[in-house]
Amino acid sequence: MTRYLLKRLGLAVVTLWLLSVIVFFAGQVVPGDPGRAILGNLADPRAVRALDHQLGVDRPLLTQYWSWITGLLHGNMGESYQYRSAVEPYVQAALVNSVKLAALAFVIVVPLGILGGVLAALRYGRATDRVISVVGLSAATVPEFVSGIVVIIIFAVSLKWLPVSASAGTGASALTQLDHLILPAIPLVFILFGYIARMARAGTIEALDSDYTRTATLKGLKPSVVIRRHVLRNALLPTITVIATQTGYLIGGLVVVETLFNYQGIGNLIYKAAQAKDFPMLEAGVLTIGVVYMVATLIADALSTALNPRLRLGTGG
């Protein structure tokens, strides 16, 4: 098991390095130079050249990549073109905001999705099953900004129950922040519900069909005990994995939701950096997302290995 995880870790590092190359060079194909972009079209060409030199963007590409990547390894992510200061504080603050929003979405969706999936499996083939499956599938296919618009119109514009903007302002209490984050979390919940419910449903159906469940029932255990002790434990294993792998999707969803609700998270940071052609900020943001995704996938792998005796003992797969 340790060997397997070490191998996965090695592959993750290689993938991250490839990602750093892709991200860095994508920023270099752009016509025009950063100095011009910062100073504007009317600036003196000499000033532009001086700024380019100061930013170091007039050096050969490989030299630039080398100094960028060695800087990264020392914890120095570069200087933002927009704000003319180090990017770390911005990335860090944005990441904290995004984690708050994502955590709220998970807290809502995980119990809901598991409940829906298990319920569908227990009513397998009946109307309840079909309704949960079709609703889950449909909710997962509607883009976040579309469901976001609909919930804004219902809960903020007509009912006036919740605020439209996600930002509670500085120094707001945790409860006020929560109030502002409920609406943005709903679109993420819609998308994730279908995936989690589907995995929980499939896992439960398989567990219900298994020999150990039949044995437990024949032994005379009450159905509720069978379900709690034997079915759920086995059914939730693949669900845990899918929850961790959905982190990748979640980040893409955050870009849209944070833009719609004007929330200062990592998705919004990347979006604004892309629009302003602020490459150090864009590169730092994208790479941060890559790291978060890799870590989440590794945790998912480790968890499913640790929880599954067949994998843990190295007899299966």
Next chain:
Amino acid sequence: MTDIVVAPAAGVAVARPDQTGELTPWRLLLRRPTFLAGAVILLFWLACAIFGSLIAPHNPLAQQLLLTNQAPSGAHWFGTDQLGRDVLSRVIVGARSILLIAFAATVLSTVLGTALGLVMGYLGGVVDIVAGRLVEAALALPVVIVAFLFIVAVGPSPLTIIVVIGLVFTLLIARTVRSTVLVESQLDYLAAARLLGEKSVSIMFSEVLPNVVPAILVEFTVRLGYAIFTVATLSFLGFGVQPPTPDWGADIAHNYVTLGAGYWWMTLFPALAIASLVIAINLFTDSIEQVLAS
């Protein structure tokens, strides 16, 4: 495998005993209400995409500066936007850009993905390992972020969106086709073809390809749904069709700031249009998958 037809699952629709005739997959599909609902909505939006300006009651580009921000009424069923344009007409004509871009991207990715998947799955070895690692690295990022990198590099346009979605989906389709090919290549007919001395390329296209076509068709419809999702999202972020061309995502992006003032109709109707289209495609796809699986 596809010709064998099993009676419909219990509880869905019970076949009458006098109907001894074989149920074709097509007739099984027509019995599913979710398939019919999906197909009707899809046909409606296709008609709007093709005949848009003929059906629309007003010119979707005509601005009436004295009639801006009008709530829905008899003259303008869906109201007017910030420039006094008829929202209903913009929703009808807006079906064209999203369907066209999503369809082009899906066709591109299906063709390229099938070719790449065939090569990876059939040749195997080093080709498979190297291509597999590159696929994993590229898929480590959400599509939206990949799109950002592309769009920053080459600028926003419908063509950029087609290329971005086309390339990302190529990798996903290649992965599916590859695993289907791996299953196929265990079968005897391929060993026989190899023993007969046929060339790899000819085996790939004349023996393997026809047998993975059903899997590719299902993949195509699934990807089309995701493509519409992604096109709408990128348009909303301002990376696709540029104003004043009617486009659901772009129209929502331009009008959602007015929600604070209570002008809900400019964004709600395009949003419902997108929702109905993606849900219809998925009901359609889900029915096909379930019928093929039964």
